[in-house]
Amino acid sequence: MASPWHSLVSQKIFLARTLLAQLDENDSVPTREALVQGAVELGLRARKLILVMVARMYQEKLAQPESLEALIELLGSDIPETTELTRLAGETNSWWNHLDQLERHQGNPPVARKTVSDENVIAVSADTGPDRSRQALEQTLTAIKHFTDTLEERHSEW
Structure with a gap:
């Protein structure tokens, strides 16, 4: 039987995937951004819940660790x-690190871009931020799901 914490993590991942599935159906830039940001937030929430799940597996019934x-x-x-x-x-390239990058990106205001003119054109590499593509987010969600399923299987054998 799955723990309630495993079920809650699975729910967040399912809801994030549901949002990502709607990306193909929407051409509106604000709607697409809302779907991506919502999926990222659900992924971040799932990660926090994993920490609580691990604490509960070790009989820490009241612990709510906020970080690793x-x-x-x-x-x-x-x-x-x-x-x-x-x-x-x-x-x-881990799912944990990808979520760290997404959290930093989403938790900060956008970087001000310089205007380009003929006088100031210089070839430089611009920081584009973490990969927020549907494929990258799906990969991260799949990795989180695999991690929590493995964790649940390991502890349900006891």
Whole structure:
């Protein structure tokens, strides 16, 4: 039987995917942006809920860790879940890192762009921010789902 926390994480992922599925049906720029930002927020919420899920699996019934660091402080760094999450946080192309990038991007005002004229045209690389494409977001959501399903299977065997 799935834990209520696993079900809640799965729900957030399902809802995020539901929003992403609507991207193909909308040409309105504000609507598309709302769908992407909504899916990102649900992904971020799922990540926070994973931290609570792990704490509950280790019988921390009242803990609500807000960060990986708080979870490590609560449970230690020698359990498989904190070890795995720490590894994911350090990997450039992991779902955890992608969500970190999305959170920073979405939580800050847009970068002011310089105007281009004939006098100031210089070839430079512009920071375009994290990949917010439907495909990238779907990949991240799939990875989160796989992680939580594996976690639930591991702990439901006990």
